[in-house]
Amino acid sequence: MQHTDSTPTLTQINVYPAKSVGGISLSNSWVEKQGLSFDRRFMIALSDGSMVTARKYPKMMKVKSCLVADGVMFTYPGMPALKLVYSEFKMQESPAQVWKDTFTAYTTTDCADDWFSQVLGLRVEFLFCGEQSNRVREKLGHNVSFADGYPVLIISQQSLDELNRRSPEFHSMDQFRTNLVVSGSEPFIEDSWKRIRIGEVEFEAVKPCERCILTTVDVEKGEFRTTKEPLNTLSRFRANERGGVFFGQNLVAKNEGLIQAGDVIEVLETKEKEFYQDTSSGNVGENEGVDDLQLVAAEEKALQLSVNGYLFEGNNQDTLLKQAENAGLSIMNSCRAGICGACMMTLESGKVDHFDAPAIQDEERSMGKILACCCVPKTNIEVID
Secondary structure (H helix, E strand, C coil): CCCCCCCCEEEEEEECCECCCCCEEECEEEEECCEECCCCCEEEECCCCEECCCCCCHHHHHCEEEEECCEEEEECCCCCCEEEEHHHCCCCEEEEEECCEEEEEEECCHHHHHHHHHHHCCCCEEEECCCCCCCEECCCCEECCCCCCCCEEEEEHHHHHHHHHHCCCCCCHHHHCCCEEEECCCCCHHHHEEEEEECCEEEEEEEEEECCHHHHEECCCCEECCCCCCHHHHHHHCECCCCCEEEEEEEEECCCEEEECCCEEEEEEECCCCCCCCCCCCCCCCCCCCCCCCCCCCCCCEEEEEECCEEEEEECCCCHHHHHHHCCCCCCCCCCCCCCCCCEEEEEECCEEECCCCCCCHHHHHCCEEECCCEEECCCEEEEC
16 A cells, blocks of 8 residues: 555554553554563453452552563563563462453463552552453354453544644643554544454454543643543533443454554554534633532441342442442442443442433433443442443
């Protein structure tokens, strides 16, 4: 394919060796169906195998990664570097869970468990998915690493430029955990791609990428931005009817092969772009959109909360999602800001104070639906998912 100035090309290849920690830019990469080599092959987990991510522990984003000949190294401010050597892994089978997917992963080393536990101030394990992940996603028909749902994410530089033009704050690609960055195109050209070829690999775009609170982490500080950017800005021109916010396209590889920075993007098949209504006021940079989730504080009192039949003691101060997690329960969630709707549940009994949120409609509220991330119990409650 002839390369012209207007031809999209691959300009960055990024892998993130461990879920929710810092990534590495590469000049080339081997692509497997489970994802790019070295991408999200490790995960920090609780003792029951459930994932630990920067959605709850944003300081994880300050952990940096480096590939070495016989393993991988991690660094964190104020701590000695951690070097993991593949041949030293214990490789004992261990349960793992990413969202609703449960599967078998493998233990690494006691030193890794201790190191990440010290970083987080929480006892955790550092798991390896194996040379080939045991996590098979039925909708894809093959295995996937510890990535949230899909193996590869692509975003164009011009899409990021358009976001930055509209946003009051500057944003970088590493906020979005992007694997493939392309340049030389109009903004959001990737929304129109159904099948593309990069180097030796054909990819299929299977789903727009819905964004969550993870994108609001300042990757240098390891803290959430109080402005909720870029979700605020994206919610004004990249949100669907239910309030989900989208940026980037999820890809699956149809074959294995090599890709390299500088490869031309060959578009094999296009599709109609998703429609997102632009509700911007025209004053680019104004900080409006997703409201800060705040309620007037009530006098604290103890409550009995029941989630899917599990009863525990709670309060009328914190969100249901936070209290359930503190009690050791897992509620499916993503944005933690009322945008994605992943934590929607049914209120069987009791009363809650509920923030206004784009992911839940008045009709749903009237049917007893609630968002666990956006409601605070007022009385004893019983909820089911």
